[in-house]
């Protein structure tokens with residue numbers, strides 16, 4: 296699935312690697328295609344409407360399931376956004392129908408009757424111990440996600456709805472596996488997070504080379520301002 300600026304997120308990863316002389320190759324994996332768990336440093340699962348999710352859910356839960364689990368075991372960085380995030384869990388229930396998930400993280404999602412959860416959102420995350428940062432973006436989902444006891448959230452909601460509008464959590468994090476409802480241009484609005492993904496995917500301990508991030512910093516400020524927070 297790749298709507299909601301998912302291509303822009305990939306483009307940003309490509310550019311920030313390219314500007315630093317880091318090789319970047321993008322390969323897509325379509326319906327029915329096997330996934331090689333050792334072929335990528337980073338797997339990206341984009342978002343999509345309920346209709347697209349039905350097509351992808353069965354494929355992810357059958358054709359690609361074992362490879363995704365194996366990739367996660369090997370420490371491959373995985374970023375799943377919105378519809379892709381929902382499918383990382385056990386299931387996505389839409390009325391009478393229950394779509395299977397990949398079962399990589401302990402969560403499930405239910406499409407509630409209530410209004411869609413839409414708007415600018417900001418969350419506080421601590422990807423590295425002691426380093427609290429803000430991720431700002433946009434959410435638009437009908438599904439409500441509940442983390443199970445075996446799952447940790449990606450962050451704490453500062454503004455917006457997050458996983459379900461009730462428990463104050465957003466997304467999921469399990470080591471290098473990250474799921475989030477923040478879509479739209481998530482990475483262009485949070486270039487620091489893109490760099491964290493790149494460094495984590497490459498297993499870099501030392502910081503990546505600095506870039507001229509004047510525009511990226513302005514985009515981050517604007518996204519935080521839109522969400523009603525300006526800090527971090």
Ligand code: GLN
Pocket residue numbers: 299342343344345348376377378379381435436437438439478
């Ligand atoms: N179809 C899902 C929902 O509405 C995910 C939507 C999305 O990817 N933005 O909950």
